[in-house]
Amino acid sequence: MTMPGPVIHWFRRDLRLADNPALTAAGQNGAPVILLYVHDDISAVDWTAGAASNWFLHHSLENLNRDLLPYGNRIVFRKGSAVNVIRDLAVETKASTVFFTRCYEPWAAEEEKILAHELKASGIAARRFGGNLLFEPESLKTGSQQPFKVYTPFYKAGLKQLQTEGIRPRPEKLPAPANLPSSDDLRSWNLCPTKPDWSTGLAENWQPGEQGADAALENFIEEHLNRYSSDRDRPGIKGTSRLSPHLHFGEITPRSCWQRTLSKCVIENGFPSQGAEVFLKELIWREFSHHLLHHTPDLPSRPFRQKFSEFPWRKDEDQLVAWQRGLTGYPLVDAGMRELWHSGWMHNRVRMITASFLIKHLLIDWRQGQKWFWDTLVDADLANNAASWQWVAGCGADAAPYFRIFNPVLQGEKFDPDGVYIKRWVPELGNLPAKYIHAPWLGPENVLKQAGVTLGKDYPRPIVDHAAARNRALAALKSL
Structure with a gap:
């Protein structure tokens, strides 16, 4: 009796076993399953992943591979053009079907179309699934059948359509073929830094993988959810979910976050607690960003509001570098930029402040900031990054x-x-009293001396005056 040909599940940003419709369908097909991950740094030439994101990816894949051991299966790692690798592997193994979860970046959407065409030409089926969003971009339209451009009506429309069925369990079976195809060694991709290894701060702050994502959500719900509406703006305390990299890599789904939040949050008069409600709105803001990118593919490169195309941006490499290194002379800005460099993450409130400083105090193009965040964030996500930078810049x-x-x-x-x-994050100011720590240049000489701070030596003076910068920014706006 001839054994049926295998099917392929192409892992992309769905690096999880639970609540993964594509993976579940592959496991229920009745055929052996080849689990494939392709490291494709060709398709997205302008947006290849940054070093922090690659570190997270390496450990996420490593942990996913470990989670597959009970199934008697493992990931086949291949490098190259995803379309070519998948087509060739499918033909080589006589696979009948390729299952995958859709992505929303412009190059990813194009890649899916080309792949489906190439597979069809070889008599192989392509089955695409959703699963990384609460609702797909085609499913939400205004009354005039246009994409939403304003968040609040988008949020209301989304709530009406939200599916509330339970979270899908892990697949029961993912049988491996008798002979697994050859695989790269994940370590050979050099996704982690070695000489020097600057990733210590990342390892201290993150536990990549599905289990790490589950633990992060559980901790947030149990310890922080009911105070989220107030604590999320306080960078000095642990008040946010820190789920963003886990969501980006698909180690957990927004649907799982939504359902588990509602199942455990404090209910007041039949409604979610205030903290839970604010958190759920943040999940839908993430959705809004992905819908914007889907309908506006040039969102990362062009202002959504076209009048900003002629904005008179400045080019100042020295000030850009001072901002990147956390040496602007404004302690809160510098703390945020140093937290980013050390941990691959920055508190949400501080992201807005640091972005506003670059755009409006320094008049440096928001795309420069977007690029820096892309290179340094473990949660670097094209939709969130582009939409958020444009939001702060006023052009989104x-x-x-x-x-x-x-x-x-x-x-x-x-x-x-x-x-x-x-x-x-700015320990050189650690001995300053709170009265002066936000503006050390206003501190009396004796106070600075007692704190061991010499401005211009231990800590920089402000690279720009706030009032003058504000006036310059408003004048630039008027020039449009």
Whole structure:
């Protein structure tokens, strides 16, 4: 009796076993399953993953491979053009079907079309599934059948359509073929830094993999959810979910986050607690960003509001580098940029403040900031990154107005009043009293001396004056 040909499950950003419709369908097919991951750094030439993201990817794949041991299966690692690798492997193994979860970046959507065409020409079926969003981009339209450009009506429409069925369990079976195809050694891809190994801070802060994602969600729900609405703006305390890299790599789904939040949150008068409601709205803001990218493929490169195409950006390499290194002379900005460099992540409130500083205090193009975040974030996500930078710049969909210019001193006094966050990431200011830690240049000479701070030596003076920078930014806006 001839054994049926295998099927292929192509892992992309669905690096999980639970709540994975494509993987479940592959396992239920009745045929052996080849589990494939392709390291394709060709298709997205302009947006190849940054070093921090690659570190997270390596450990996520390593842990997923370990989770597959009970199935008697493992991942086949291949490198190259995803379309070519998958087509050739399918033909080589006489696979009947390729299963995969869709992605939403412009090159990924194009890749899916080409792959389906190539497989069809070889008599092989391609089955694409959703699963990484709460609802697919084609499913939400305005009354005039146009994509949403404003968040609030998008949120309301999404709530009406949201599916509430239970979370899919892990597949019962994922049988391996008798002879697995050859595989690269994951370590040969050199996704982790070695000489020097600067990833210590990443390892201290993250536990990649499906189990790490589950633990992060559980900890957030149990310890922080009901205070989320107030604590999420305080960078000096652990008040956010820190789920963003796990969501980006598909180690957990937004649907799982939604369901588990509702099942465990404190209910008030039949409604979610305030903290839970705010968290769920953040999940739908993530959806909004992905829908925007799907319908506006040039979102990372062109302003959504076209009048900003003529904005008079400045080019100042020295100030850009000072911002990147956390040496602007504004402690809250510098703390955020140093947290990013050390841990591959930055607190959400501080992301807005650092982005606003680059765009409006320095008048440097938002795309420069977007690129730096892409290179340094473990949760670097094209949709979230582009939509958020455009939001701060005032040129995006439903964006903050450009004339809303954060004062980093007042923001620090409001959200880090005791300077806990600043003292952690800008330790040279650790002995300054809270009264002066947000604006050390205003500290009396004797106070600075007692704290061991010499401005211009131990810590830089501000590279730009807030009031002057604000006036310059508003003048630039008027010039449009």
